[in-house]
Amino acid sequence: MANRTPQTPALHRKSESARRANQIIRGRTLLMMLVMGVGTFLLLFWKLYDLQINRHDEMQARAVTQQTRETKIIASRGTIYDKNHNILASSTTAEMVILDPLRIGQYVESQEEAQEDAAARALEEGEAYTPQPIRDQSYIARGLSRILDMDQASIEKKMENTKSEYVILRRKVEKEAADEIRRFLNGEIDEEGNEIPEGQRRSVTGVHLSPDSKRYYPYNAMAANVLGFVDIDSKGAVGLEVKYNEDLSGTAGRTISAQNNKGQPLLFQYEQYFDAENGSDLVLTLDINVQIALEKGMESMLSKFDAANGGTGIVMDVNSGALLGMASYPNYDSNQSGVLYDGKLKAKLEKQLEDIEKDRDKYAEQDAAEAAAREAAGIEDDGEERVSAYEKAVTKAKDDARQSQWRNKCIDSTYEPGSTFKPITLAMALEEGTVNMNTTFDCSGSVMVKGWDKPINCSRAAPGHGHQILKEAVGNSCNPAFIKMGLAVGTSTYYQYLKSFGLMEKTNVDMIGEVQGIFAEEKNFNSNLVSLASYSFGQTFNVTPIELIRAQAACVNGGYLYEPYVVEQVLDGEGNILRQHETKCIRQVVSEETSAKVRECLEYVVAEGTGKNGQVNGYRIGGKTGTADKTGTKTPSNPKGDIVVSFMCFAPADDPQYIMLLTMDTPSRTTGTYPSGGNMVAPTASQIMGEILPVLGVEPDYTADQLAGADAAVPHVVGQDLETAKGRLENAGFTFRTLGSGTEVTAQTPEGGAIVPNNATIVLYLGEEKNDALRAVPNVLGMTAAEANQALTNAGFIMRVTGATSAESGNVKAISQDREEGAELAPGSVVTVRFGDNSVRD
Numbered sequence: 001m002a003n004r005t006p007q008t009p010a011l012h013r014k015s016e017s018a019r020r021a022n023q024i025i026r027g028r029t030l031l032m033m034l035v036m037g038v039g040t041f042l043l044l045f046w047k048l049y050d051l052q053i054n055r056h057d058e059m060q061a062r063a064v065t066q067q068t069r070e071t072k073i074i075a076s077r078g079t080i081y082d083k084n085h086n087i088l089a090s091s092t093t094a095e096m097v098i099l100d101p102l103r104i105g106q107y108v109e110s111q112e113e114a115q116e117d118a119a120a121r122a123l124e125e126g127e128a129y130t131p132q133p134i135r136d137q138s139y140i141a142r143g144l145s146r147i148l149d150m151d152q153a154s155i156e157k158k159m160e161n162t163k164s165e166y167v168i169l170r171r172k173v174e175k176e177a178a179d180e181i182r183r184f185l186n187g188e189i190d191e192e193g194n195e196i197p198e199g200q201r202r203s204v205t206g207v208h209l210s211p212d213s214k215r216y217y218p219y220n221a222m223a224a225n226v227l228g229f230v231d232i233d234s235k236g237a238v239g240l241e242v243k244y245n246e247d248l249s250g251t252a253g254r255t256i257s258a259q260n261n262k263g264q265p266l267l268f269q270y271e272q273y274f275d276a277e278n279g280s281d282l283v284l285t286l287d288i289n290v291q292i293a294l295e296k297g298m299e300s301m302l303s304k305f306d307a308a309n310g311g312t313g314i315v316m317d318v319n320s321g322a323l324l325g326m327a328s329y330p331n332y333d334s335n336q337s338g339v340l341y342d343g344k345l346k347a348k349l350e351k352q353l354e355d356i357e358k359d360r361d362k363y364a365e366q367d368a369a370e371a372a373a374r375e376a377a378g379i380e381d382d383g384e385e386r387v388s389a390y391e392k393a394v395t396k397a398k399d400d401a402r403q404s405q406w407r408n409k410c411i412d413s414t415y416e417p418g419s420t421f422k423p424i425t426l427a428m429a430l431e432e433g434t435v436n437m438n439t440t441f442d443c444s445g446s447v448m449v450k451g452w453d454k455p456i457n458c459s460r461a462a463p464g465h466g467h468q469i470l471k472e473a474v475g476n477s478c479n480p481a482f483i484k485m486g487l488a489v490g491t492s493t494y495y496q497y498l499k500s501f502g503l504m505e506k507t508n509v510d511m512i513g514e515v516q517g518i519f520a521e522e523k524n525f526n527s528n529l530v531s532l533a534s535y536s537f538g539q540t541f542n543v544t545p546i547e548l549i550r551a552q553a554a555c556v557n558g559g560y561l562y563e564p565y566v567v568e569q570v571l572d573g574e575g576n577i578l579r580q581h582e583t584k585c586i587r588q589v590v591s592e593e594t595s596a597k598v599r600e601c602l603e604y605v606v607a608e609g610t611g612k613n614g615q616v617n618g619y620r621i622g623g624k625t626g627t628a629d630k631t632g633t634k635t636p637s638n639p640k641g642d643i644v645v646s647f648m649c650f651a652p653a654d655d656p657q658y659i660m661l662l663t664m665d666t667p668s669r670t671t672g673t674y675p676s677g678g679n680m681v682a683p684t685a686s687q688i689m690g691e692i693l694p695v696l697g698v699e700p701d702y703t704a705d706q707l708a709g710a711d712a713a714v715p716h717v718v719g720q721d722l723e724t725a726k727g728r729l730e731n732a733g734f735t736f737r738t739l740g741s742g743t744e745v746t747a748q749t750p751e752g753g754a755i756v757p758n759n760a761t762i763v764l765y766l767g768e769e770k771n772d773a774l775r776a777v778p779n780v781l782g783m784t785a786a787e788a789n790q791a792l793t794n795a796g797f798i799m800r801v802t803g804a805t806s807a808e809s810g811n812v813k814a815i816s817q818d819r820e821e822g823a824e825l826a827p828g829s830v831v832t833v834r835f836g837d838n839s840v841r842d
Helices: 010-054 056-067 101-124 137-148 152-158 175-185 245-249 288-304 343-358 360-376 389-406 418-432 470-475 479-489 491-500 522-526 529-536 545-556 592-608 682-695 704-708 722-731 785-794
Strands: 068-073 087-099 167-173 207-216 236-238 253-258 271-274 281-284 311-317 323-329 440-443 466-469 560-562 567-571 577-580 585-588 622-629 643-651 658-665 711-713 735-740 747-749 755-757 761-766 798-803 812-817 830-837
Touching: 010 056, 087 175, 101 137, 137 152, 137 167, 137 175, 152 167, 167 175, 167 207, 175 207, 236 245, 288 311, 288 323, 288 658, 288 682, 311 545, 343 360, 343 389, 360 389, 418 479, 418 491, 418 529, 418 545, 418 592, 418 622, 418 643, 440 470, 440 479, 466 470, 470 479, 470 592, 479 491, 479 529, 491 522, 491 529, 522 529, 545 560, 545 592, 545 643, 545 658, 592 622, 622 682, 643 682, 658 682, 682 798, 682 830, 722 735, 722 761, 755 798, 755 830, 785 798, 785 812, 785 830
Parallel strands: 735 761, 798 830
Antiparallel strands: 068 253, 087 167, 087 207, 253 271, 281 567, 311 323, 311 658, 440 466, 560 585, 567 577, 622 643, 643 658, 711 755, 747 761, 812 830
């Protein structure tokens, strides 16, 4: 039988297959593990590479943030000085109150837990337990609200977000309040401010005080529209504060110290300190004494004549463009910039809010209509609370009012200048040789101009000013005469002079918000004689006050146009000069000879013309009045329309050093004073110039008549015999009268040393008892100088005369007195009475 191959049992074959399958599975598993291991390693390697190489800086920064605490050191903002280094703005140390809602919550919980533990222990020991009150969020809020004068509920609301560790409660907290908060937090006083006995004191945690600074303006509203103010972060918001913010701000410093994972400082560990670099100081060209006189005079004028839209005032050095004073109304207090300061502005806002309240239903309808429109458009409500139309209207009205008082109208508002522009037309005509000092003009009260079918009127109606030489025409502010001058210059040449005087460009004064004037396009102007005619006397175009005074200065300073400025120097903390302003002359517009003739004409305006109420004893003053119609303001209820009245003046007239421009927008026509620049503004200009010229070093030069009324000290003659007293008084320029029959002076009125006009009569008592009872001041307004002097003398007072002292019109009357009627003063007191010519019509 043939041999056969033995058969492998079926079971053995299955076992071999299983073994091979297991080997395959193990191999694949190992391969997969290897692949996954390598892949995982590569991923980890990439992640480590990404973290340690690609994101090294980021991770390092996060580690530093987690391990260190950075505290900002606030740089002291630079001080702003006037030209004499009087402080106008400075920064003082203050503090910031910060809430830590997380820590406050933990503090309250710890008290509750301690109270529960104490109660349990007392129960175990069988003792009575009286729990102490929990100093919770409400307790803390009550204490802080009392000290900071804040709403308690609003403070409690800020504590609700217990995930937060930093909530600013109040910035700029002054030292007194901050010290009170410290006493409260240290447990020295309770929430009502009552002293807590030493053994019962418990500190409050979760409230911190951090260094801060507060800007302080020592003169409050003085020069506010120039200085501006800073925002809550001590950054410039308005005025010079924002214009020079980079110089004033400085660079903040910081301290970096180690902290643990709970954000608590690690004592004696890493700490690094970087000094703050304080801001630079500014020295301005403003003189605070000039500013005080300017604002005092303007506020009195605006109040007296009930000006609806405020006014402006600028005092400038004619030979450099340096601004010594600048005022704009309405104004505000830089220390409380958000508070409305002006009464008229407050009343206007209240009226607006009343009107908004009346229309509340209409605003609700607007909200409903908007909601319906969103629904119709399929716009889903995002859950955020929407500001209602009513709330928007209220907010806008308040914001507009605040913005209105923050403006500086000297540079950011334009107006039609009226007759104060005439010196510029005069300078053009003289420079071009179309007129000379002997040129004559005939005024019938109006003039016709080609292209206009109505007569253009003069300030004096028919028969007008009649026949005049140039100086008289300027003194009378005669419109037909100036129209003749302008037409003689011609449209093209006139327009080029407007450019040369810098009226069609910004002055580039170093302040924010300056705008430029509004003039006709050259092509249109050159083809329109009517525009030339109206421009000649300052109507139908707009300028800013700063543009106008710069051009006026060029007319009288020899013809030189300067760039105005207000910052003289930038200093470092040691007083070293970092930057010094250099006077910048733009160009010479007219010749020295032309300028001298303009000065002569403008001095005549004040001596004999419409500006006579701008006279100042002891000084030669040149000037020009202005009464400009506000185009488009005539209505059936206001047929005469609104006006802007103004006055420009400079001194000394023969060698100008300082120039001033005052404007008043929309004075009332019902004050009893004829509405014109000569009647309303010139007297105030006289008062201001009389105060600032001596301060600026311009010495008075009195005429013989003026010297007779100049101030002098009364000699002390009590105890002397009558003859000796008589001689001393007469030598000093005083007259006297006696009461009593003795030979020795036993008393005198005014007392020796009193400063009174040296034409005053001194009362000498020769044994008779002196009556020192107070006397009531009489009302002398509207009286002539003689009548006013008699009334005051009869009442026992001495009159000091100021303002216009003589005029051919015979209309010089008392227009103001510095002591109100009925005021009680001692006998011999001086009452200053300002006189003015009420016949002025421009």
